[in-house]
Amino acid sequence: MLSKIVRTVANQLILFILIFGLYVIVHGHLTPGGGFQGGAVIVSGVVMLLVAFNSQELKKSLRERTLSIMESSGALIFIGLAFAGIGIVFFYNFLVGTPIFGRIPVTGPNPGDIWTGGVIPLMNLAVGLKVVAGLSAVVLAMALFSSGEEIEE
Amino acid sequence: MRQVIGLIVLLVVIAFLVSGMLLLIHPFGYPPSDMDDYIIENAQEETGSNNVVTSVVFDYRGFDTLGEATILFTAVTGVLLLLRTVKRKEENS
Amino acid sequence: MMEHVPLNFPFLAAALLVGISFYILIFKRNLIKLIMGIGMLASGVNLFLVALGYRTGGNAPIYTDVPEGPMVLPVPQALTLTSIVINVAVLALMLTMVILIYRHTGNIDSKKSRILKG
Numbered sequence: 001m002l003s004k005i006v007r008t009v010a011n012q013l014i015l016f017i018l019i020f021g022l023y024v025i026v027h028g029h030l031t032p033g034g035g036f037q038g039g040a041v042i043v044s045g046v047v048m049l050l051v052a053f054n055s056q057e058l059k060k061s062l063r064e065r066t067l068s069i070m071e072s073s074g075a076l077i078f079i080g081l082a083f084a085g086i087g088i089v090f091f092y093n094f095l096v097g098t099p100i101f102g103r104i105p106v107t108g109p110n111p112g113d114i115w116t117g118g119v120i121p122l123m124n125l126a127v128g129l130k131v132v133a134g135l136s137a138v139v140l141a142m143a144l145f146s147s148g149e150e151i152e153e
Numbered sequence: 154m155r156q157v158i159g160l161i162v163l164l165v166v167i168a169f170l171v172s173g174m175l176l177l178i179h180p181f182g183y184p185p186s187d188m189d190d191y192i193i194e195n196a197q198e199e200t201g202s203n204n205v206v207t208s209v210v211f212d213y214r215g216f217d218t219l220g221e222a223t224i225l226f227t228a229v230t231g232v233l234l235l236l237r238t239v240k241r242k243e244e245n246s
Numbered sequence: 247m248m249e250h251v252p253l254n255f256p257f258l259a260a261a262l263l264v265g266i267s268f269y270i271l272i273f274k275r276n277l278i279k280l281i282m283g284i285g286m287l288a289s290g291v292n293l294f295l296v297a298l299g300y301r302t303g304g305n306a307p308i309y310t311d312v313p314e315g316p317m318v319l320p321v322p323q324a325l326t327l328t329s330i331v332i333n334v335a336v337l338a339l340m341l342t343m344v345i346l347i348y349r350h351t352g353n354i355d356s357k358k359s360r361i362l363k364g
Contacts, residue, residue, distance in 0.1 A: 029202035030310050034210070036331055075226060082219065091215035096201045104201050105309070112310040117202040120211050130222065134229040138338055145236045145345065159272040166268055170261040174254055181254050182302035189299075189319040197309060205307040205317075209324040221328045228335035232342050 001054050010052035017045035028124040030112035035124040039131025046136045055143040062140060067133045074130035081119055081126070093118040256297035263290030277344050277354040281337070288333040295326045 001007070025038030050058055085092030096102050096118040103116045179185065192213065193205060200208040210218055263286060270283030299319035305312050307320040344354065351359040 029204050029207050030308075031204070032206075032306070032308060034204075034207050036327060071226070071229070075222065078219075078222060082215065091212070093200055093212055096199075102201065105197055105203055107197055109309055109312045110203070112203050118200060118212075120200065120202050120207060123211050124207075127218075127222065130225065134225055135334075138229055138232050141233055141236045142342070142345070145238060156273075163265075163268055163272060167261075167265045170265060171258070174257040174261050178254070178257060181256060181297070182300060184299055184301065184319060186301075186319055189321055192320060193307065193317055203309040205309070205320045206323050206327075209320050210327060214321075214324060217324075217328055221331055224332055225335055228339055232338055235342050235346060 001057070002052055006052050010048055014045050014049060017048070018042060021045065025124055025128040026121065027112075027114070029117040029120045030114065035127030036131055038124075039128045039135070042128075042132050043135040043139070046132075047139055050139060050143055055140065055147060058140065059144065062136065064137070067137045071130050071133035071137070074126045074128075074133065077126040078123060078130070081123055085119075093120075095119045256300075257294065260290050260294035260297065263287075263293065275356050277347070277356055277359075280356070281340055281344065284340070285333075285337060288329070292326050292329055295322050295329065298322050 021038045021042035023038075024033040024041055025035060028034035028038070046062075082091050085094040096104065101115060101117055101119070101121060103113060105113055105116050192209060196205045196208050197203070200212045202208050267283050267287040267290060270279060270286070274280060274283070299322035301316050301318050304316045304318040307317045307323075347359055348354055351361075353359065
């Protein structure tokens with residue numbers, strides 16, 4: 001565990017990193033970004049917390065069961081959205097035209113509208129959830145193995 | 154002996170790569186682009202998003218993203234399976 | 247033929263990265279250096295993929311507030327995204343195996359840790 005200054009600054013900075021990562025995930029269909037890129041930003045914030053605190057301290061907040069449920073639900077939502085348009089083709093964009101996310105933008109350069117995109121923003125959220133849960137479980141397991149603890153079931 | 158074979162393989166690979174980059178490839182900045190012209194023209198009407206790269210990743214080529222998500226899931230499962238420590242019970246057998 | 251040499255610099259840089267990575271993979275024996283060589287090979291391939299789709303004077307392929315002009319090709323960028331994620335997954339598995347090899351045999355030389363016991 002590092003000194004008190006580092007721990008206090010890490011406690012304050014994790015909120016801004018989380019909000020920036022969520023901004024990159026949610027605006028994936030308007031600006032550069034998307035599911036994989038925003039998930040990598042949030043995982044780098046978790047690594048910063050792992051360096052500032054001990055890995056035994058972090059194991060009390062991020063339990064194994066929570067991360068496993070998050071990753072599996074992300075994968076199931078992605079496959080469910082892929083199979084929902086099976087009437088025409090696999091991976092059909094069935095939400096274009098419906099009022100949920102289905103406005104069509106003006107052709108050519110335009111300032112973006114967030115309610116466009118069809119099924120793409122929901123897929124971005126599912127993939128972002130999967131990447132965050134998977135990579136932070138891997139980093140936590142490597143840190144715990146090197147210090148001699150055991151991972152509970 | 155292994156050093157000589159390794160040196161010959163390295164020289165063949167480097168010669169093939171450098172000659173390929175100088176003679177066999179299109180000049181830098183003028184790529185052949187028939188499929189990409191169609192995608193740039195029609196991505197806003199068919200998918201409804203402003204970001205053409207995201208619509209290629211999730212709509213025109215969504216099957217590759219499904220395979221990539223499967224690889225990520227399998228790799229995370231493999232790593233968490235290998236890094237398991239069991240407490241050794243100190244018994245006298 | 248010689249007038250393509252000043253213009254094809256990104257392709258020559260990618261070929262240089264792949265060539266150095268092949269030298270590392272053939273001649274070095276330390277396991278950590280081999281993993282670094284595989285990472286360098288991944289970087290060379292990603293640079294080659296992105297440099298394939300560049301148009302002279304082009305802008306990013308996003309329609310939000312884009313200036314006038316042609317756009318670069320979007321499909322090689324999508325393939326590079328998939329390649330980066332797959333390389334991260336394979337690198338994580340390789341590093342885990344190096345950790346376990348060090349714990350069981352005690353050294354990270356690839357010639358001395360080739361003995362199957364038991």
